[in-house]
Amino acid sequence: MKLFKKVSAMVVSLLMALAMVVPVAAANPTITVKNIATDENVTLSYLKVVKQDKTTKTGWAFVSDEVTKIFKEEYKKNDAQAILASLANSAAHSKALARLGNLNGFTKFTDNAGRKTEVDGAGLYVVKVVDNSNKYTYNVMAAPINFDYAGNPATLRNAELNVKRSETRLTKTVNDADGAVHNGQTVTYTINVKVPSIDPTATNKLFKVTDALTGAEYKKDTVVVKLGDSKINIAPTFDDATNSFELDLSSFIDDTNSNAGKDVTITYDVLVTSENDKVTNTANVSRTGSENYSSDSVDLYEGAITLTKTNDYEKESDKKLLAGAGFNVLDKDGNVLKFVDKGNNTYVLAKDQTVTTGVVTEVVTGANGQLVVKGLDKGEYQFKEVTAPDGYSINETNSSATLTITGDKATAEFTADTDMRDTEVGALPETGGIGTTIFTVGGCAIMVAAAALFFMNKKKHEK
Numbered sequence: 261m262k263l264f265k266k267v268s269a270m271v272v273s274l275l276m277a278l279a280m281v282v283p284v285a286a287a288n289p290t291i292t293v294k295n296i297a298t299d300e301n302v303t304l305s306y307l308k309v310v311k312q313d314k315t316t317k318t319g320w321a322f323v324s325d326e327v328t329k330i331f332k333e334e335y336k337k338n339d340a341q342a343i344l345a346s347l348a349n350s351a352a353h354s355k356a357l358a359r360l361g362n363l364n365g366f367t368k369f370t371d372n373a374g375r376k377t378e379v380d381g382a383g384l385y386v387v388k389v390v391d392n393s394n395k396y397t398y399n400v401m402a403a404p405i406n407f408d409y410a411g412n413p414a415t416l417r418n419a420e421l422n423v424k425r426s427e428t429r430l431t432k433t434v435n436d437a438d439g440a441v442h443n444g445q446t447v448t449y450t451i452n453v454k455v456p457s458i459d460p461t462a463t464n465k466l467f468k469v470t471d472a473l474t475g476a477e478y479k480k481d482t483v484v485v486k487l488g489d490s491k492i493n494i495a496p497t498f499d500d501a502t503n504s505f506e507l508d509l510s511s512f513i514d515d516t517n518s519n520a521g522k523d524v525t526i527t528y529d530v531l532v533t534s535e536n537d538k539v540t541n542t543a544n545v546s547r548t549g550s551e552n553y554s555s556d557s558v559d560l561y562e563g564a565i566t567l568t569k570t571n572d573y574e575k576e577s578d579k580k581l582l583a584g585a586g587f588n589v590l591d592k593d594g595n596v597l598k599f600v601d602k603g604n605n606t607y608v609l610a611k612d613q614t615v616t617t618g619v620v621t622e623v624v625t626g627a628n629g630q631l632v633v634k635g636l637d638k639g640e641y642q643f644k645e646v647t648a649p650d651g652y653s654i655n656e657t658n659s660s661a662t663l664t665i666t667g668d669k670a671t672a673e674f675t676a677d678t679d680m681r682d683t684e685v686g687a688l689p690e691t692g693g694i695g696t697t698i699f700t701v702g703g704c705a706i707m708v709a710a711a712a713l714f715f716m717n718k719k720k721h722e723k
Contacts, residue, residue, distance in 0.1 A: 288378040289416040291385060291403045295423045296375055301392040305366035306377060306403070310344065310384035318344045320383075330359045334461075347384070351515035353402070355460040360386045361400035382407060382416055389423060396425040399457045399517055426521045427454040430469070432543050432555040439670035441539065441560045443635035444611035445532045446479070449558065450525065451543050455487070455512045457520035458548045465513040466548045469526060472504040473541050475534035475560075482529040487512060488522055513548075533611050535602070537562045537634060537673040561670040563663035564634040565678065567643055569625045571652065572681040581629025582682060586622045586647030590658075592639050596621050599633060609635035622646060638663050638674070645680060652682035 293304055313321035318341050322328040328340050334356040335343045347353065366388065369377035379385055382405050389398035403419040430453035441447060451469060458465050478498065485492045485507065496505040507526065512519045532539055539560040546552045569585040571578070589597045598619040599607035605626035610619045624647070625631045633641075642658040661678040 287415070288380070289382070289405045289418050290376055290378050291369075291387060291405075291419045291421065293375040293387065293389065293401075293421050293423050296389070298373070300396075302372075302398075303390045303392060304369040304372055304375060304377070305388055305390075306369070306379060307360065307363060307366045307386045308380070308383050309360055309386050312382045316344075317341045320344045323383075326363065327360065331356050334359070349516070351460065354516045357386060357400045357402055358459045358461050361388045379403075379405060381405070385419070387421060389425075391425075395429065396427055397457050399424040399520060424457070424517070424520055426456045429453075429553055430543055430545050430555050432541065432558045434541070434558050434560065436560060438638070438665060438668060439560050440638045440665050440674065441532050441562055442637035443532055443534060443562065443609040444613065445637070446529050447476075447532065447560065448482075448527060448529050449541055450527050451555070453524050453526075453545055455509075455519040455522045455524060456545075456547050457517045458513050460515040460517065462548045464548065465510055466546060467509045467513050468546045469507045469509060469524075469543060470504060470546070471506075471526075471528075471541070471543045472502065473530060473539075474503065475536065475539035476530040476532045476541075477503070478505065479529040479531060482527075483507075484525075484527045485509075486523075486525040487519065531611065532560070532562070532635075534562055534635065535608055537564060559671075561665075561673050562634065563636040563638065563674045563676070564632055565636065565641060565661045565663065565676050566630055566632050567625070567659065567661070568677070568679040569629045569631075569649070570679065570681050572683045581627075582649040582652065583625055583627045583629060584647070584649045585625045585629075585645060585652075585680070585682070587624075587631070588621055588644045588646055589623060589633055590642040590644060592641075594642075599623060605631045607631065607633045609633070625649075636663055638665060643678065643680065645682075648682055651684060653685050655680055655682050 291306060296302060309323055309327045310320050311323050312319060321344070322331060322340055331343050332338060332340065334352045335346070336352070337343050367377075369375070371377060385403040385405065387401045387403050391398065401421045401423065403421055405419055406417050408415045408417045430451060432452075433450050435448045435450075436445075449471075451471065453469060456467060458467070480496075480498055483496050483505070485494045494507060494509065494511070496507045498505045509524065512522075512524070530539075530541075539562075540557050541559075542555055542557045544552055544554045567587065569582040571580040571582060573579045589599070591597055595613075598610040598613050598615070598621055600610050600618065601620050602608055605624060607620070607623045623631050623633060640660055640662045642660050644658050645654050645656075648654045659678045659680040661676040663674055663676050665674050
């Protein structure tokens with residue numbers, strides 16, 4: 261029995277020794293990175309961190325003390341062989357890869373355009389992708405080159421990696437396609453951004469979106485945040501002084517970057533309240549390990565109409581600019597619009613057309629004969645005169661103005677001009693003038709004639 265055990269032990273030892281010297285085909289293995297378009301300007305590189313070592317328990321070893329230290333710290337183990345035996349996708353592994361990606365000594369891919377490279381023998385390689393256009397950030401990846409024992413001699417199995425990336429930009433859109441709005445209009449903005457990939461070793465993993473607005477006010481209870489198709493209950497922090505809000509999305513970041521590259525959608529409504537004929541809206545992303553990046557400003561514009569009131573002149577030298585003419589402004593449906601008087605004969609469309617205080621329905625020309633109404637959308641408007649200037653009569657024919665934009669989208673305030681002429685009122689006859697005298701003289705003449713006829717008839721009868 262003792263002899264059998266000794267022989268068995270010798271056989272096992274021999275088999276292990278033979279396993280260490282199994283011949284391997286000489287072809288160099290390759291690493292291929294997939295899911296990167298050929299027109300993307302990237303640089304790929306690799307670093308070997310685990311090598312074959314026939315003298316160790318696992319048959320593997322870390323390539324340097326620096327690499328060993330990183331794995332021990334992240335796996336929280338002191339036995340390198342125990343770590344190598346338990347390598348697996350985990351938070352500790354992701355943190356180790358992120359740190360390894362910061363080491364020196366990376367070698368560029370032999371075929372960068374083809375996203376492919378040859379490597380030197382079996383082992384574990386760390387692969388990183390750098391986007392030279394700064395559109396994306398990529399996760400650091402692990403590429404194992406293992407043995408394939410299907411044939412004899414054994415061969416090395418090539419590695420193929422599916423890259424995981426996140427966009428380093430955000431986009432903003434609004435549901436008003438032509439960019440023309442009016443005061444009191446509600447519009448909906450949408451922010452689209454990708455969850456970034458952040459170094460798992462970072463102490464504070466930051467991912468925030470801020471939004472700033474001018475010319476409108478937030479409807480604070482309309483903000484909705486979605487991760488993919490799932491609605492997430494995250495409330496924004498509003499700053500009324502700067503008319504902005506902040507959304508802290510740092511909870512989307514974990515040690516394995518499991519959400520990296522996923523879509524984040526933020527929607528919210530605003531009420532247009534502009535007094536300068538323009539609404540601007542921008543968003544900004546701040547995150548750990550990268551410069552902030554912003555959306556392009558999404559701008560909306562309003563229209564304004566200037567009306568000039570004059571006398572009914574024939575020659576330019578006879579033209580008079582008339583103050584004190586009052587008008588109702590009617591929309592295309594004939595509704596009388598309400599305005600807020602901003603002074604200097606300038607009026608801004610009231611954001612709430614149902615209120616009765618703090619608004620006016622009559623807009624009035626100033627000393628220059630003009631008035632300006634602002635905060636209007638595209639379309640036709642009528643000016644109905646309700647108060648004539650002193651010495652002039654009301655013009656019963658409305659003046660009209662049509663606001664239009666150039667092209668398919670407004671890129672600036674859009675304006676229109678109109679005018680109206682009034683005629684002078686007719687002169688009244690003066691009291692005690694020729695009209696009264698004629699009636700008096702005529703009456704006296706009739707009375708004298710009647711008296712003469714009376715006496716003539718009387719004399720005839722007496723004869």
